[in-house]
Amino acid sequence: MGRPPCCDKANVKKGPWTPEEDAKLLAFTSTHGTGNWTTVPQRAGLKRCGKSCRLRYTNYLRPNLKHENFTQEEEELIVTLHAMLGSRWSLIANQLPGRTDNDVKNYWNTKLSKKLRQRGIDPITHRPIADLMHSIGALAIRPAQPPQHPNTSAYLPAPLLHDASYHHAVDVLQQQQVVIDADAPASPDNLDQKPPPPPQQLLKWSDFLADDDAAAAAAAEAQQVLGGQQQYQHEAAVKAEAAGGPGWQAGSSAAAGGGGRACGDNGGGVGGDDGAAAFIDAILDCDKETGVDQLIAELLADPAYYAGSSSSPEMDWGY
DNA sequence: AAGGCGGTCAACCGCCGGGAT
DNA sequence: CATCCCGGCGGTTGACCGCCT
Incomplete structure (x- = not known):
């Protein structure tokens, strides 16, 4: 109740x-x-x-609200932020002056998600639908694998970006000695719980689990660094798991963090009315530091990312 | 002309987090 | 520490509108 x-x-x-x-x-x-x-x-x-x-x-x-149509720049920003944050409309709207979360949500649901689908992109995971279908097909011929750990984010979706770029981003972060487990400091026990995936496997469900778990945990770690302004959805995912329900939805945004973040001080604590905007800014700053922003920009500019896009390297939403 | 249908968007609903007591 | 209350959030609904047949 x-x-x-x-x-x-x-x-x-x-x-x-x-x-x-x-x-x-x-x-x-x-x-x-x-x-x-x-x-x-x-x-x-x-x-x-x-x-x-x-x-x-x-x-x-409210004063200063925009009532005109969304511009292409706004569309691109929404898509980028949705890839990073998931359906956290208020955070996305904070980056669009004059737009409300309801505006952004409605625009996404009625326009942008359809455009992505028409481009062959799954609007939830931001991955090519063909890749997802391939993954589903590969999973269908594998025996079911029970979750290996009680606290694993077993139902987190696959990484939202192209696998190669996603793993590259993770590599970048790991090279920077990012702590990827926010719930507990790195320890041999933790390492035992999350063995590295065996190489030379084309697709392995547990690989996704490991990477997503790490991404979610790293995002939570970044959140801790940023001053705990927002409770990261990794926690929700864990709670959902504990409650017996799938945690993938609650954890999707954390997984959507693009490989996890644990940047240095972003200029002090985040708080007050500007907290959400500062949180986004901090994420973007982190992306710049780690190069993830460049990866996202490259992905969005890559015609292959939008499977139906034939020629223009820029996002062309015109139909 | 009118009914069906789909798209859009304002508004509602229920849940959650956090501050106050 | 527990409870209450409020603001905020995301998901969903339903009225309205334009297009099509």
Whole structure:
């Protein structure tokens, strides 16, 4: 059971907002600010739930919102950030001035994911669908392998980038002596738990597990370094595992970290209202330090990445 | 002209994290 | 430490609109 409703639903208006309601809310917020949304409806003379007021304001009435179409630059940024962060729309929206998380989410669901699919890219993993099908086919002829470790992210998806680039990114990080297990310091026990994958195997499910686990753990490590602003989804994945459910979804964003990060100090702690933006900035900074940003840029510019793209090295979304 | 259908997007719902008490 | 409350988030829904037949 979740929390009880935040307001008396019987006496609350639902559905589309009228211009009068918008005017009331705008007048109230312009004079009183936006604190304590639960009291806003009453004080503003609205028969609305406080959450509804907050949503209406943040998604529609807030100053400096853009209402025009997304630009190509914004599209590219969304795709890049989605590859890195998964469906963490608020973080992505923080990098797009004037856009809300709802805007970005809707645009992704209605436009961008379709474009990616048309290009032969799986919008969830950002991998070529052909690769995924190949992997599925290869898995289908293998005997099932139970998870080797109780805390493994057994259901994490495969790396989101091209395997070669993904593993290159991991190599880069490992060469920098990145600590890849955030939950426990590196130790012989941990090494025992995660033996290196045997070489010369074209595809092995446990290889994905090891890499994803490492990527998720490294992302969590980076998160710790960044000041714990956001609880990384690796934890959620572990929790989901412990609860008996698949942790792949919760861990997907961590795995989407592009090979894990544990960069140095990014200029102190991250906090306050700019925390999320600073978090993204820190990730991007880390990518620059490790060269992952270059990898992503190369991937996005690579026609082969967008399987249907025939010629242009740049992203051409025009249809 | 009208009904079906799909796309878009505003709004709602339920859950979670964190601060306050 | 436990509980309550609030803001925020992501997923989902449903109304609306335009296009097609």
